[in-house]
Amino acid sequence: MWRCTGPRWSGGGPGPGPEGRFGQRLGWYCAERDEERVSMLPAGKVLAFAAQGERRCLGVRRAGGRLVCPYGAVLDGASARDQCARCAQLDRSRSVAADTMADDPRPYGVYLAYFGPGLLKVGITAAERGPARLVEQGAVAYAWLGRGPLMAARRAEALLGSALSVPDRFAKAAKRAARGALPPVPDRVAELKQLHCTAQELASWPETLQPVEFACADHTELFGLDRIPGEVAELGGMTSGAEVVGEVLTGVGSDVYLRLATGGEREGTAEGEGAAGGRVGGAGSGRAGGAGPVGVAGRVGGGVAVMDARMLSGWVLGAAVGRVTTVPVRAVGPGAGERDGEGTGRQEGLF
Numbered sequence: 626m627w628r629c630t631g632p633r634w635s636g637g638g639p640g641p642g643p644e645g646r647f648g649q650r651l652g653w654y655c656a657e658r659d660e661e662r663v664s665m666l667p668a669g670k671v672l673a674f675a676a677q678g679e680r681r682c683l684g685v686r687r688a689g690g691r692l693v694c695p696y697g698a699v700l701d702g703a704s705a706r707d708q709c710a711r712c713a714q715l716d717r718s719r720s721v722a723a724d725t726m727a728d729d730p731r732p733y734g735v736y737l738a739y740f741g742p743g744l745l746k747v748g749i750t751a752a753e754r755g756p757a758r759l760v761e762q763g764a765v766a767y768a769w770l771g772r773g774p775l776m777a778a779r780r781a782e783a784l785l786g787s788a789l790s791v792p793d794r795f796a797k798a799a800k801r802a803a804r805g806a807l808p809p810v811p812d813r814v815a816e817l818k819q820l821h822c823t824a825q826e827l828a829s830w831p832e833t834l835q836p837v838e839f840a841c842a843d844h845t846e847l848f849g850l851d852r853i854p855g856e857v858a859e860l861g862g863m864t865s866g867a868e869v870v871g872e873v874l875t876g877v878g879s880d881v882y883l884r885l886a887t888g889g890e891r892e893g894t895a896e897g898e899g900a901a902g903g904r905v906g907g908a909g910s911g912r913a914g915g916a917g918p919v920g921v922a923g924r925v926g927g928g929v930a931v932m933d934a935r936m937l938s939g940w941v942l943g944a945a946v947g948r949v950t951t952v953p954v955r956a957v958g959p960g961a962g963e964r965d966g967e968g969t970g971r972q973e974g975l976f
Contacts, residue, residue, distance in 0.1 A: 627653045627662075630683055631707055631938035632879045634760045635663065647847075649876035651934065654683065656693050666934075668849055668875050672883070673945035675868040676702070680939040682709040685716045700939050703862030705879075707938035733778035735771045735834065737791075737824070738764035739817050741803025746792050747785045747824075749778040756842065763800055763878025765850065766813045766843040768821050773834035780831045785824055797880075801931060804877065805855050814841045849875030853882055858930040861953035863937065868945040869952055874929060881932045885950050930954055 630652035650663040680702050682694035698709030708716060732752040738759055739745055750758035752772055759767045771781055785791040807813070821839045830836070845851065852875045860869065860883075871883035930950075 626657070626941050627655045628681065628683065629937045629940050629942055630654050630661070632666075632876070632881070632934035633663065634757065649881070649934075651937065654691055659691075661691070666873050666876055666881060668852065668873055671872045673868070673870045673886075674942040675945045675947075676863040676865055677941045677943050678865060680863070682712055683707045683939055685712050701862070702864050702867075702936070702940075705933055705935040707935065729775050731775070732772055733775050734769055734837075735778045735781045737768050737770055737817055737820055738762060739766040739813050740764060740795055740800045741806075742808060742812075742816070744795055744799060744803055745816065745820055746795055747782050748793055749775075749782055759842075760844065760847070761878055763848070763880060764844065765804070765807060765848075766810075766817060766841055768817050768839055768841050769837040770821060770824055771831075771834040771836050773831065777831040777834040781824075781834050784827060784829055784831075788827055788829070789820070789823065791820070791824075797933070800878075801857070801859075801880065804850060804853055805857065807850065810843055810845065813843065817841050848877045850877070853877075854929050856929075857882065858928060858954050858956055860930050860932040860950070861955060863940055863952060867952045868947050869932065869950050870945055870948060871930070871950060876934075879933055879935045881934050882929060883932060884929050885954070886948060928954075 633650050633652050634648065635650055636647035646667075649666045651666060652661060652663050654661050680700045682696070682698040682700055683691070684694040685692045685708070694709060694712050696709060696711060698712070700706065700709065706713070729751075733749050734752045735747065735749050736759060737745055737747055740763070747770070748758070748762075756767070771778070782793060786793060818839055818841070825836050863869075869883070870886040872886075874882040874884055876882070932952075
């Protein structure tokens with residue numbers, strides 16, 4: 626059976642078709658085949674899927690492959706975490722994010738990321754990853770600050786925190802709220818540029834970190850930020866049998882914005898990998914690497930809600946049998962998303 630491994634941003638391959646475009650996708654893993662594939666989440670795609678069975682730990686990734694969780698651990702459906710405690714501990718035993726891989730010889734980039742007015746953070750990422758880390762975090766705009774060895778990048782990150790009080794993380798709730806009231810692009814550029822200049826003038830700038838000239842990259846078009854309305858609800862965690870039915874408006878980082886179905890008659894569903902054991906459903910049904918077990922529905926037009934696609938990881942997702950979303954939908958307000966480490970400053974993902 627295929628289990629969802631959560632959201633990812635990839636693409637940019639050859640060819641004019643949608644498979645070659647850089648965009649948000651869902652990953653899938655089949656332990657029986659030791660095979661992975663992805664399905665696209667483009668704007669306009671209408672989804673109808675249901676969680677089946679139990680949510681299981683996804684194990685650990687090593688050397689481009691996946692080690693299955695030896696404990697078969699069952700996970701909480703309301704958490705964004707896709708690993709059990711023991712697999713997470715193993716994962717972080719060799720991790721830049723956990724400062725347990727200080728001998729990493731790769732060059733690293735130090736960046737400034739903009740999420741909204743007053744929401745600027747500093748971070749580091751392996752230079753070979755380019756802007757992938759910024760896209761995964763849902764940064765509205767960003768600028769590179771410097772490039773050099775890992776420990777020099779770490780010192781620069783710490784310097785901005787101590788000297789300028791620049792944080793290295795923000796709560797998901799704060800980032801979501803900022804997307805609904807973003808200033809014009811020139812204002813974002815100006816705020817980033819001011820911090821960029823101030824940071825590079827610090828007296829204790831690491832000698833081995835090469836400064837990078839200011840250049841702002843904006844993700845308005847990539848994320849489709851103009852398609853996000855001012856009022857957005859939030860989808861809660863999945864439980865066995867819970868269903869999500871709606872049309873993709875856009876994706877930002879790990880978030881997927883959906884226009885929820887109103888309950889009108891569906892125009893059909895695609896096969897679900899888990900329930901029927903048949904083809905991989907969705908727009909690319911049956912094509913290797915191009916689809917996942919997500920059903921397709923029709924006639925949507927309800928309110929807009931945002932879903933953290935990391936909560937889908939570990940689930941077997943089959944085609945929905947109902948016409949509406951049965952996952953809890955709640956208003957987004959102060960404190961929304963502050964559970965299981967979100968909103969308490971826990972950094973999302975790895976480097």
